Amino acid sequence: MHTRAVGISPYDLAGGPDLLRRLSQKNNLTLLSMNLYPEHGAAPLFRPYLLTRIGGMNVAILGLTGSFINKQMNKGFHILPWQEILPDILGTVEKKADMVILLSSAARRTNEEIARKFKNINIIFQSGQGNGNQAPVNINNTLICRTASRGKYLGVLHINWNRSKTWGENIPDQLKKEQNRLDRINWQIGRMQKRHPASKLESNSQFQRLIKEKNKVEQGLNQLRQQQTNSKKPCRYTNSFIAMKTSLPEDKTIKAIVDKTRREVNQINRKMQRERKKRRETQRQTTTGQVFSVPLQEMAGSQTCQECHQAQVAFYLQTDHARAWQTLVARDQQYNPECLPCHVTLPLYNGKRIHDARLLTSIPPQLHNVGCEACHGPARNHLHDPDIIQPDKPVEITCRGCHTKERDKNFIFSEKILKIRCPAG
Ligand code: HEC
Ligand code: HEC
Ligand code: HEC
Ligand code: HEC
Known part of the structure; x- marks a missing residue:
């Protein structure tokens, strides 16, 4: 370059x-x-x-x-x-x-x-x-x-x-923008004039507003042109x-380096997670330590639902959500905190995915994959009292937490929901 x-x-x-x-x-x-x-x-x-x-x-x-x-x-x-x-x-x-x-x-x-x-x-x-x-x-x-x-x-x-x-204000840019605005207004005015007789337009508030706006934009444009001729030619940018689109072909050599680095990062995280686990186990002998702090305590894991929701579990197991962890394992990325937020079972907290690297890399196996509670929210309390406390039904933002523009350009909620919606009990 x-x-x-x-x-x-x-x-x-x-x-x-x-x-x-x-x-x-x-x-x-x-x-x-x-x-x-x-x-x-x-x-x-x-x-x-x-x-x-x-x-x-x-x-x-x-x-x-x-x-x-x-x-x-x-x-x-x-x-x-x-x-x-x-x-x-x-x-x-x-x-x-x-x-x-x-x-x-x-x-x-x-x-x-x-x-x-x-x-x-x-x-x-x-x-x-x-x-x-x-x-x-x-x-x-x-x-x-x-x-x-x-x-x-x-x-x-x-x-x-x-x-x-x-550095000057960027007058040419601004001029262009204001000129475009004026063109749009004129186009709208022209369209209204074609559709309605002039006598009607006089009392049409939308039309009058457009005319007012047109005058304002024209004044602004004149001022900008004046400034442009008066100024001591400041510098512009x-x-x-x-x-850098991913649709460009990958360079094989570079890709090999990136893949290798990713695998190494994964190994380092795996090692750190093992060491933390060891430390926790020694700690647990002295305290009756709760391993996870707040969010995970509310989680039950998909396995616990089987007993009462066989139809939904059977359906769920057919979807790719049930294999999202395996997808990472196949690429040696199951300890990469960059990938984990969307390939494990965590609900949204305050509308956001959890990005806490420690929590993510030490997530227990029952919360691997995009499980029930990624869509229905924490369900531990539901297990205790299923008739009274019931989990949520997912809405579009639930999905968008993972199906972001960056990761899934073609996500259309109304279409995709049909593919993963659990059958009625
Ligand atoms: C002990 C039985 C039992 C277990 C275990 C259980 N549920 Fe339920 N669940 C129920 C009952 C009962 C209802 C309400 C009656 C119905 O509509 O089926 C219900 C309803 C639901 C609903 C629908 C809520 C609604 O608004 O219609 C969802 C979603 C749900 N459960 C998810 C789960 C998930 C996820 C798990 C596992 C973490 C789970 N359940 C475990 C018994 C259970
Ligand atoms: C926690 C993150 C997460 C949430 C929440 C989530 N997804 Fe996904 N979804 C994924 C991942 C990851 C995959 C790809 C899994 C794989 O192949 O490894 C996927 C795959 C899919 C697929 C293609 C798989 C198939 O079986 O056809 C559809 C459709 C889909 N999701 C729809 C939805 C909808 C609709 C929602 C909301 C109701 C939703 N997802 C919520 C992460 C999520
Ligand atoms: C913001 C959420 C998010 C993050 C972070 C994320 N993914 Fe995903 N991933 C998804 C979703 C959603 C899909 C499904 C997209 C689709 O169906 O087109 C997916 C699909 C995939 C697939 C395709 C599955 C298949 O075989 O069809 C692979 C591979 C994958 N992710 C790997 C990764 C890796 C590796 C990372 C970390 C570097 C990562 N993901 C990070 C959300 C995410
Ligand atoms: C990708 C998101 C997603 C995942 C994962 C998921 N569900 Fe669902 N589930 C849905 C949607 C969407 C509906 C339909 C909600 C509605 O009717 O508005 C639904 C409905 C349900 C219902 C209510 C069915 C009825 O009687 O109407 C139950 C029970 C349920 N799911 C249980 C589960 C269980 C158990 C799991 C895990 C094994 C699971 N879900 C995993 C999205 C999901």
């Missing part, structure tokens, strides 16, 4: 700085971090910044590494606070550069603080924090940009940079996100 420079986030250091350096040399990548220092030594581990020419301009690209979430990972090196490093580096580069870009894996709030403090950073590309795409935000003349994590999207920022070094 003709990568000029790459920032270093805490996760990139999971294998240590040496491995990272070797990988970057092998792949000819320029890794940047101004605040990553060896445990003993006064020189940073990587280049702090790069001065380069892009589109006839001198551009300074700086790297800032965010702090660790898991302190244990932080071994053999230091990550210095930005306050100690950034002011000096900026002082060095800002005179030499027409534009300053910061690649930062610090938290969003930190980046905003940096933007407020230093007017001369023109763009901050933020990584490793948060999940979604975010349109650029202009804080104190710094654009803070973020693309969804894990390479699901490519963020594309087109910039038109000039001597003013000042347009931003878009391109989804």
